[in-house]
Amino acid sequence: APECDGVLAASGSLKLRSPFQSDPTLRNDINAGKIAYTDVHLSQIEQQVRFGFFGAMDVAIIEVVGITEEGKLIPSMSVGPNNQWVKSAQKIILEVNTQQHAKLETMHDVFPDIGTPPNRRPLLLLNPDDRIGSHYIDCDLDKIVAVVFTDAPDRNSKFAEPDAISQRIAEQIIEFFEHEVKHGRLPENLLPLQSGVGNVANAVLAGLQHSRFENITGFTEVLQDGMLDLLLSGKMVSASATALSFSPDALQRFNDNIDFLRDKIILRPQEITNSPELIRRLGVIGMNAMIEADIYGNVNSTHIMGTRMMNGIGGSGDFARNAYYSFFVSPSVAKDGAISCIVPMVSHHDHTEHDVMFIVTEQGMADLRGKSPRQRARLIIDHCAHPDYREMLRDYYERA
């Protein structure tokens, strides 16, 4: 919850934050060097704690929507790593969020423990909507030192209505899907979709609403408005995620339709939603926003101008590396055209050329599969860069 991060940062209580953050107060303190921040692939933070890489965990604050009569925890709209924190922490503070719908109960699928090597077993999840765990988080009740109540809503803002730029990005991805289906490289109902957070990724999902695709599935990290509306319209038949993050309007739609959605949304630990094993097995289609890409196909997802950390890599690496198709999307320019999102060299590397198959802007799409660095540069400049920047980028490329 962003609020918690902000309060802890403002009070000077935080020394280190990991693996992701989205609070403006905390962000400022991180960028000022007051608070250490470690960026970790979301699929890895649970196991790194379990392996003991971060030492002992003293206290965990765990949001729930309730506790069953048997003393099991009913997770909230966000599971994240909570199942692991409940195991790792010496003491637990439960925050019961009465603002969230009680019927969230049974939407969760908490896989008990993926284990520690050498005693790990395969994850026997074969379809994106398989359930392989429990509805609840088991908790040693003796660890609970406090139960607090809140009725505060999540601090989620409204999505921008998809604009012409986002729509153009969405159209190209959907055209590509149609092309791949036609050539037998993609099933008629596509493969499970992952969508990163934000307006552009959300617009791609909105675009699918008007596509011919049916029986779509989702296997994503954070489920937002676009995927919710695909579920509500029946275009998407199921979606797996570790957290729900809706605009106020979408939250209302979710709550109003929770009986319809209960067996279609599966909320899992992030170690499962972001598992390389599962992403690769299921053939997830990864679609993530970026800050900038360079002409060689490297992507910066985290740092403005190379030094100002925004939110962190999150799960984008888990998905991009293991996806069947890996898309990175952005408008070709930012700040009313003053900044090109296609640059000679990214100012921070989060995804290397090896993990970036497609770059899509409103200008076009560069299909980088099987291309050399020189070929990639020409494709990205010609197809993705804004016309105002193409000559400059070509000039750089020719001198490089």
Add this chain to the structure above:
Amino acid sequence: APECDGVLAASGSLKLRSPFQSDPTLRNDINAGKIAYTDVHLSQIEQQVRFGFFGAMDVAIIEVVGITEEGKLIPSMSVGPNNQWVKSAQKIILEVNTQQHAKLETMHDVFPDIGTPPNRRPLLLLNPDDRIGSHYIDCDLDKIVAVVFTDAPDRNSKFAEPDAISQRIAEQIIEFFEHEVKHGRLPENLLPLQSGVGNVANAVLAGLQHSRFENITGFTEVLQDGMLDLLLSGKMVSASATALSFSPDALQRFNDNIDFLRDKIILRPQEITNSPELIRRLGVIGMNAMIEADIYGNVNSTHIMGTRMMNGIGGSGDFARNAYYSFFVSPSVAKDGAISCIVPMVSHHDHTEHDVMFIVTEQGMADLRGKSPRQRARLIIDHCAHPDYREMLRDYYERA
């Protein structure tokens, strides 16, 4: 085989090469822009071909040590992606290598097909020495258009004897293992070891020969002299790899002891040896060489001075991203001290800060787990950089 690459390059026959290469003639043509080169994680090339990303495959040249009476192929010392190429190619040229030992037969474990989404299943390999496939590659004999014979040895050069620098790197890793075992974060027999190619990685394995660890296992991509000698001494009980690449002396030791080694070495398709699913499940310890690392923990494995491609990323990303521990090793300086291998910013990014847990030089080891960029910079400069370069690097860091 490097020779084949060189001949094809010199004759002007190659337009595109992927996913890795180690031939000097081909390298020159790639760097001159005459031949396109696409660097691909080795775990991904088979599936990218299977998915159709590279179009149709006309001809595959497949090295074997023999063909059974039933018409099954006995793979050579290198399986690599051959099982997939036999399926994908329209025509097959078999190269029977009579120089390799006939008793290689039954050392292989060829998993038939990991499938294409949405029809993939879990890989039911639970221990590094499990066998889950066949000893042979099934082949449609109608595709075979030629069978050629060769008695040429692989072009493998001698390893350098571990020098003081390599030994110091090895000692630190082994000390770390001892520390982790003592604190219960690593089993007494460690976890399966992966070792990249080259002298330094080889020296780490040589160092284990004199350690107290027993019953070690290997789960690696290319098995070289160091791991062979651990098997021969009994320190290592089994090793899984996709290829054997020995110095001439080690090849002799391998051939002389093949009866002892036959059930201890398992040769698999590279899609299995480099599988993220398996590397993460087994908790492989990844140890890879690097060209340079920067003070923030990014690693360059492929490009000299950012532009001259050496061999490619190979499997280093498959292992580094999914390993239980991920080490990158290098002497702190190259060219008799004229070049620092610790730099302000790597000239090419192959592994980002998210995938690099430990950097080890003869100067020391930087444990980057749970560290912020600022903390990483101080650790890497203080522990890994050569003293001659520390002040310059600190100066850069303070201005950055």
